[in-house]
Amino acid sequence: MAINGGPHFQFNPSISFFINFDSSTDENARENLDLVWEELSQGGTPLMPLQEYPFSKRYGWLKDKYGLTWQLMLTNPDDEERPFIVPSLMYVQDVARKAEEASDFYLSVFSESSRGNIVRYPAGIEQDKEGTLMFTDFMLKKQWFAAMDSAQSHNFKFNEAISLLVRCKNQEEIDYYWEMLSSDPKAEQCGWLRDRYGVSWQIWLEVMGEMMANGTTEQLNRLTKKFLQMKKFNIEKLIEAYQGK
Numbered sequence: 001m002a003i004n005g006g007p008h009f010q011f012n013p014s015i016s017f018f019i020n021f022d023s024s025t026d027e028n029a030r031e032n033l034d035l036v037w038e039e040l041s042q043g044g045t046p047l048m049p050l051q052e053y054p055f056s057k058r059y060g061w062l063k064d065k066y067g068l069t070w071q072l073m074l075t076n077p078d079d080e081e082r083p084f085i086v087p088s089l090m091y092v093q094d095v096a097r098k099a100e101e102a103s104d105f106y107l108s109v110f111s112e113s114s115r116g117n118i119v120r121y122p123a124g125i126e127q128d129k130e131g132t133l134m135f136t137d138f139m140l141k142k143q144w145f146a147a148m149d150s151a152q153s154h155n156f157k158f159n160e161a162i163s164l165l166v167r168c169k170n171q172e173e174i175d176y177y178w179e180m181l182s183s184d185p186k187a188e189q190c191g192w193l194r195d196r197y198g199v200s201w202q203i204w205l206e207v208m209g210e211m212m213a214n215g216t217t218e219q220l221n222r223l224t225k226k227f228l229q230m231k232k233f234n235i236e237k238l239i240e241a242y243q244g245k
Contacts, residue, residue, distance in 0.1 A: 001165065011067035012156035013047065015199075018071045018086040018146055021058075025081070030058055033072050040064045040072075055119075055135075080116070086137065087164070088146035092154040095197045099149035100133040102197045109180045110140040127151040158198035165202040171235045177203050178232045188231040205233050211242050219244070 019036060021029040037050050043065030050060030050072070058074035071088060091099040100118075107113045116137035123130040128151050137146040168174045178193065181201055187194035194200050211223055219242050226241035227233065 005161070009159045009161035011063075011069070011161045012159070013061075013063070013069045013154075014090050014092065014156050014158045015162040016061070016069035016071055016088050016090070018073060018088050020073055020075045020082050020084055020086065022081065023074055023076045030074055033058055033074055037062070037072050040070055082116075082137070083144050086144045086146050088148060089158075089199060090148045090150065090154075091197065092150050092152075093157045095157075096151040097129065097132050097149055098197060099136065099147040102199075103136055103138050103145075103147050105196075106140055106145075107138060109177070112142055113140045114138065116144070158200065160192065160194075160200045163192065163200035163202050165204050167204055167206050169206055174203055174205065174233055174235070177201075185231075190227055190230065191233045203233065205235055205238070207235065208233070208238065211238075215242060 019033075021033040023029040026032065034050070037060055041062055041064075045063045046060065047063060047069065048059070048061035050058065053059045056073050056075065059072065061069065061071045063069045075082070089099070089102075091097070091102060095102070103115070107115065116139065117135070118133060119135040121128045121130055121132050121134045128134070128149075132151075133147075133149050135146065135148050137144060139145070166177050168177065181195045181203070182188060182193035183196040184194045187200075191203050191205075192200060193203065208223075208227070212220060215223065222241045222244060223238060226238055230237075
């Protein structure tokens, strides 16, 4: 989803998107990777040049002209095939060396979840301690994510420019995820929260989407006025506002 959110928060590399070009299923994977890199590079900035690295025969990291960051990688997975696009969280600054802890926490919160790969730092890398997590991927509710850790100096951290949206069917699910994830009452607003690692989440009602898609102007105005006053969403009160009760 995309929202015109105003100038308050800027995209940065703390949350980027892997694009996996699987050479085991696409004989033109390398060529397709290069084509997408060329398109995304227009007006953008390379962060890591497109070339061979120890972890991939073809990889590059760039910022596109809108400030969103992408990691393009040539893959040939030995285990379960990964989706073409995977959100990636990078733990730096005050949450450096917490990627493993954070991913363990998310796995405990969400059902239908599992750990994928873990890659740890070898010896000899300045600031990044040997044996700590460098990269992992994991599945939450059948959605794949990646996480990276870096104790190097970085001038960015998680913010609200990119959030993770949890679609809830009922108030019980809203209450559960809010209780499990929210760690900063000052950051709670309109269904948004911030977890203990600084990642922003939207705890979203599926019925809200239905009302916003089908409502009249008057219904939407009442609904909007009501949810702007809320922190955690209350289904009953939102439906009442929508119906004009």
